[in-house]
Amino acid sequence: MKFDYLIVGAGFTGATLAERLASQYDKKVLVIDRRNHIGGNAFDRHNEDDILLHLYGPHIFHTNSKKVWEYLSQFTEWRPYFHEVLGVIDGQKVPIPFNLNSLYALFPPAYAERLENLLIESFGFGVKVPILKLRESSSSELKFLADYIYKNVFLNYTKKQWGLSPEDLDPSVTGRVPVYISRDNRYFQDTYQAMPRQGYTRMFENMLQHPNIKVMLNTDYKEIYDAIKFSRLVYTGPIDEFYSFKHGELPYRSLRFEFQTLQYEYHQSVGTVNYPNEYDFTRITEQKYLSGQKNRATTLITEYPQPHITGITDAYYPIINEENRKRYEAYAKEARNSDVIFAGRLADYKYYNMDQACARALSISEDLEAHK
Numbered sequence: 001m002k003f004d005y006l007i008v009g010a011g012f013t014g015a016t017l018a019e020r021l022a023s024q025y026d027k028k029v030l031v032i033d034r035r036n037h038i039g040g041n042a043f044d045r046h047n048e049d050d051i052l053l054h055l056y057g058p059h060i061f062h063t064n065s066k067k068v069w070e071y072l073s074q075f076t077e078w079r080p081y082f083h084e085v086l087g088v089i090d091g092q093k094v095p096i097p098f099n100l101n102s103l104y105a106l107f108p109p110a111y112a113e114r115l116e117n118l119l120i121e122s123f124g125f126g127v128k129v130p131i132l133k134l135r136e137s138s139s140s141e142l143k144f145l146a147d148y149i150y151k152n153v154f155l156n157y158t159k160k161q162w163g164l165s166p167e168d169l170d171p172s173v174t175g176r177v178p179v180y181i182s183r184d185n186r187y188f189q190d191t192y193q194a195m196p197r198q199g200y201t202r203m204f205e206n207m208l209q210h211p212n213i214k215v216m217l218n219t220d221y222k223e224i225y226d227a228i229k230f231s232r233l234v235y236t237g238p239i240d241e242f243y244s245f246k247h248g249e250l251p252y253r254s255l256r257f258e259f260q261t262l263q264y265e266y267h268q269s270v271g272t273v274n275y276p277n278e279y280d281f282t283r284i285t286e287q288k289y290l291s292g293q294k295n296r297a298t299t300l301i302t303e304y305p306q307p308h309i310t311g312i313t314d315a316y317y318p319i320i321n322e323e324n325r326k327r328y329e330a331y332a333k334e335a336r337n338s339d340v341i342f343a344g345r346l347a348d349y350k351y352y353n354m355d356q357a358c359a360r361a362l363s364i365s366e367d368l369e370a371h372k
């Protein structure tokens with residue numbers, strides 16, 4: 001049998017491409033993954049206490065893209081979910097992203113009001129200000145506030161998470177969690193915020209359940225590359241690995257997850273608590289908030305950042321800064337001159353959220369078949 005496409009990786013990127021190519025363009029597709037499951041890092045399954053666990057860390061779906069939302073809605077029902085995060089600052093739990101409620105929780109009311117007025121005068125109500133931009137403020141009081149937030153919310157968390165200071169990363173990294181001049185305690189403000197009602201894995205099963213799609217697990221593409229007949233290759237794994245690291249290794253960050261089940265109903269008051277300044281871990285997420293399950297037990301995931309060591313720890317995060325982008329460019333250049341389609345968080349070396357990975361795959365599938 002000859003396949004039209006061999007797709008390496010059954011995560012958001014690979015599954016979306018497989019589904020589109022098979023059902024919209026009637027292509028024969030083989031999807032392979034070296035893990036023993038589909039779903040990539042969004043994979044979830046129930047543990048022995050029936051709690052739906054995200055095995056590769058908590059994944060919260062949010063998007064402003066109507067196209068992505070409508071596309072995925074063909075494969076899952078949704079449960080509306082607005083993620084909330086508290087950060088432990090000076091022994092108090094305050095909303096993250098840092099907002100006006102955080103301000104009032106940490107400072108005396110009169111001073112908080114003065115800072116609130118200054119923030120609104122300088123930036124406007126409802127505006128999101130990246131911390132590195134707030135630090136450039138010319139007002140000495142706002143500079144004081146910015147330095148306080150920088151030191152208490154960002155500096156140590158970022159050092160733990162990345163092994164780097166905020167200035168050594170692209171500003172877009174800390175810009176993901178800006179200071180928010182608002183009373184809105186939600187972590188995201190996207191138009192669509194919801195979790196797949198029966199989990200991500202079920203949604204992926206539905207995406208891949210097409211007669212034109214075959215799935216092969218526990219298989220690295222190098223093992224079968226020569227044995228399978230196919231017309232085009234789509235690769236969603238780490239691009240440096242694809243090219244046998246010929247331009248050097250691209251830096252990634254890894255994590256170790258610790259799962260703990262407690263025999264009582266709830267442990268935290270919100271989905272995630274961040275610990276910027278204490279401990280070796282960054283955050284603890286209580287899975288039940290994400291799934292909405294009622295259960296007498298509860299499971300927590302604690303995230304411990306780790307260096308990425310090829311072949312030993314998983315590459316979870318591309319480390320985005322100028323130097324690494326240049327290194328990636330050497331691979332990107334080769335990719336542009338090859339026939340292989342590279343896509344996804346690791347193949348594009350971009351800090352994609354799930355919806356961005358899906359959007360990229362949708363746009364590639366349109367280009368591939370429309371411009372033939």
Ligand code: FAD
Nearest residue numbers: 009011012013034040041057059060221237344345353354
């Ligand atoms: P992946 O999911 O990484 O899939 C790539 C697949 O390719 C993997 O299954 C891998 O096994 C396979 N593969 C690689 N190389 C080979 C090979 N040589 N042979 C065979 N198979 C191979 N996004 C959000 O929107 N919201 C969140 O809350 C969120 N939380 C996150 C938390 C963590 C801890 C992490 C790490 C990521 C989070 N993300 C979140 C991002 C999300 O995981 C990614 O956007 C998404 O998984 C990207 O999908 P992908 O298909 O590009 O890559």
Ligand code: UDP
Nearest residue numbers: 087096153154157158161173174176177274
């Ligand atoms: N960040 C931080 N303190 C926080 C939350 C986030 O310093 O309390 C910074 C940190 O550098 C982190 C980045 O903002 O890596 C992006 O945070 P996000 O929650 O988006 O990370 P992800 O969910 O992708 O791990």
